[in-house]
Amino acid sequence: MPARNxxxxxxxxxxxxxxxxxxxxxxxxxxxxxxxxxxxxVVAPAQLFDVLKSLxxxxxxxxxxxxxxxxxxxxxxxxxxxxxVYGLLNTxxxxxxxxxxxxxxxxLTLPSAFSLWKGAxxxxxxxxxxxxxxxxxxPDLRRILMPEAFAGHPLRKDYPLRGRGERHxxxxxxxxxx
Amino acid sequence: MALAIPDFMLAKxxxxxxxxxxxxxxxxxxxxxxxxxxxMATGASKHDIARFGAEVMRFxxxxxxxxxxxxxxxxKMLPVLQRIWMQMPEPKWCISMGACASSGGVFDTYAVVxxxxxxxxxxMYVPGCPPRPEQLIQSILDxxxxxxxxxxxxxxxxxxxxxxQGPLPNADVPADVVTAPGDYKKSRRxxxx
Numbered sequence: 001m002p003a004r005n006x007x008x009x010x011x012x013x014x015x016x017x018x019x020x021x022x023x024x025x026x027x028x029x030x031x032x033x034x035x036x037x038x039x040x041x042v043v044a045p046a047q048l049f050d051v052l053k054s055l056x057x058x059x060x061x062x063x064x065x066x067x068x069x070x071x072x073x074x075x076x077x078x079x080x081x082x083x084x085v086y087g088l089l090n091t092x093x094x095x096x097x098x099x100x101x102x103x104x105x106x107x108l109t110l111p112s113a114f115s116l117w118k119g120a121x122x123x124x125x126x127x128x129x130x131x132x133x134x135x136x137x138x139p140d141l142r143r144i145l146m147p148e149a150f151a152g153h154p155l156r157k158d159y160p161l162r163g164r165g166e167r168h169x170x171x172x173x174x175x176x177x178x
Numbered sequence: 179m180a181l182a183i184p185d186f187m188l189a190k191x192x193x194x195x196x197x198x199x200x201x202x203x204x205x206x207x208x209x210x211x212x213x214x215x216x217x218m219a220t221g222a223s224k225h226d227i228a229r230f231g232a233e234v235m236r237f238x239x240x241x242x243x244x245x246x247x248x249x250x251x252x253x254k255m256l257p258v259l260q261r262i263w264m265q266m267p268e269p270k271w272c273i274s275m276g277a278c279a280s281s282g283g284v285f286d287t288y289a290v291v292x293x294x295x296x297x298x299x300x301x302m303y304v305p306g307c308p309p310r311p312e313q314l315i316q317s318i319l320d321x322x323x324x325x326x327x328x329x330x331x332x333x334x335x336x337x338x339x340x341x342x343q344g345p346l347p348n349a350d351v352p353a354d355v356v357t358a359p360g361d362y363k364k365s366r367r368x369x370x371x
Contacts, residue, residue, distance in 0.1 A: 146289070147254045154288050163288025167253055168296065173260055175299050176340035 016095065019059050027051060040098045048101045049111040052086065056116050061088035061097060064117035069127045073157040080104055082131060086113065103133060112137035130155035196329040199243070199269065200322040201231040206242035206266060208259060211249025213276035213308040220311035232318050239265040244321070246314075247300075250278035251291045263298045269333045271325070273302045273317050276309055283307060299339065 016039055020032050023041065027050065031042040043051045055061045066087030072078035080102035088097050103110065112135040113120040124135040125144040132153035135141055143150065150166065152159055209217050220227050227233050236242045239262045251259055263272070274294055277283035280303045282292035294300060301324065302317045328335050 150253075159288070161287060167288060167291055170253075170256055170260070170291075170297050172296065172342050173263060173298050174340055174342050175336045 016097070019055075019097070022058070023051065023054065026054060037096075038098065039096070040100055042100045042102075045101050045103060045110055048099070049113070051099060052088075052113055052116055055088055055097065055099070060090045060092055061095075063089040063091050064113060064119050064123070065089045065096075067113070067120060067123035067127065069131045069133060069155075071131060071155065071157045082108065082133060084110060084127065084133065108132060109134045109136050111135070114138055129153065132156065191331045192329065193326070195331040196326045199329060200325040202234075203230075203232040203244040203271070203318065203321070204234045204236050204242050205232055206239055206245045206262065207235050207237070207248065208245055208262065209248040210251060210255065211276075211278060213248035213279065216308045216311055216314065217246060217248045217275065220314045225311040225315065227315060227318065230315065230318055230322070239263075240267065242266050243270045244318075245270065245272045246275055247272065247279040247294050248275040248308075250283060250285050251294055252289045253291065254289075256291050256294075256297060259294065260298060269329070269336065271301045271321055272299060273304060273314075273321065274300045275304045275314060275317075277305065277307045280305070 016034075020041075024030050024032075027043065027047050029044065030047075030051070033040050033042075041051065064086060066085070068085050070083045070085070072081060072083060082103040084101050084103065086099040088099060089095070101110065108131075110133060112124060114124065114135075115137065121139070122144055124138050125140075125142060127133050128135060128138075128141055129143040129145050130153055142148070146154065152164065154163070207214065207217055209215075219225060221233060221235060232244065239245075243266065245263060245266060247259065263270075272294075274280045278285060278290070279294050280300075282290050284307075286292070291297070295303075302321050304313050304317045306313055
């Protein structure tokens with residue numbers, strides 16, 4: 001694992017607008033929006049890792065407090081299939097920012113954020129398990145909730161709610177063999 | 179004071195074995211959810227299943243003869259449940275406690291087993307979500323009646339029960355159909371396409 005050059009003694013206090021301006025100066029097509037205290041940055045998958053790294057190293061977001069995904073299949077007016085959301089927190093200033101990226105089949109691969117925040121380990125495994133999104137560079141990308149032998153990714157919207165018969169696929173033990 | 183114990187007794191072996199077994203059921207608490215809390219309350223002093231000889235909760239299946247499945251069982255847990263059941267020595271019985279263990283309850287999803295009786299033999303079902311401790315005590319009393327009525331020394335009553343007794347697994351759900359939850363009276367099927 002690469003060493004992290006984050007100086008925790010250096011207090012990075014920066015208003016959100018400054019962060020946005022700095023990010024927009026570095027990365028070209030970056031969309032931002034704001035609703036009350038919910039600040040979002042929408043990036044393309046190709047730029048995702050650089051944006052996350054910049055937010056961590058230059059803007060002091062030292063905690064990945066949340067990481068989740070959404071399947072927009074059958075969602076009204078949705079253009080992209082999957083969205084992956086990173087929630088970042090600056091533990092010095094208490095500022096939060098949400099970084100969102102979108103993915104479409106067949107290329108469901110994102111760079112792993114494990115080298116930036118170790119907490120991404122299980123979060124990325126969960127997203128892989130539930131949505132089948134792959135994280136390039138993850139040290140151990142296995143299923144985390146479903147059994148190893150499970151086929152499919154159950155939080156995808158095209159997965160049947162009652163499954164495909166997996167829950168009935170067990171040997172039956174009767175009184176004769178127990 | 180000397181007790182008036184006779185020098186010898188005459189009894190059939192089957193009722194003697196049943197009498198002993200029915201009054202010393204040692205439960206294996208397979209508690210996975212909120213029914214487990216009621217199971218603990220049943221064992222605690224207010225309800226006190228020690229009155230019926232079933233207070234010895236053993237956490238080793240080798241020492242148990244009554245499995246109480248209390249709570250929902252998910253796909254990942256069912257092989258564990260079956261292994262524990264196989265590890266319990268004969269004669270053994272099973273109580274399916276609560277709606278989830280008996281039928282899956284409200285958890286009609288891909289991950290939750292729709293009743294443990296599909297995969298292991300069950301002797302008593304306790305309805306409720308979760309059942310009151312009185313209901314669990316009643317099921318233990320009913321199980322004692324069942325053991326007294328049908329038990330044999332050699333356990334031959336089990337040998338006859340070689341057929342699977344629970345409901346059969348459902349047919350596979352088509353891939354393009356989901357069943358929407360919500361209306362429990364008429365299950366609504368929604369096509370994705």
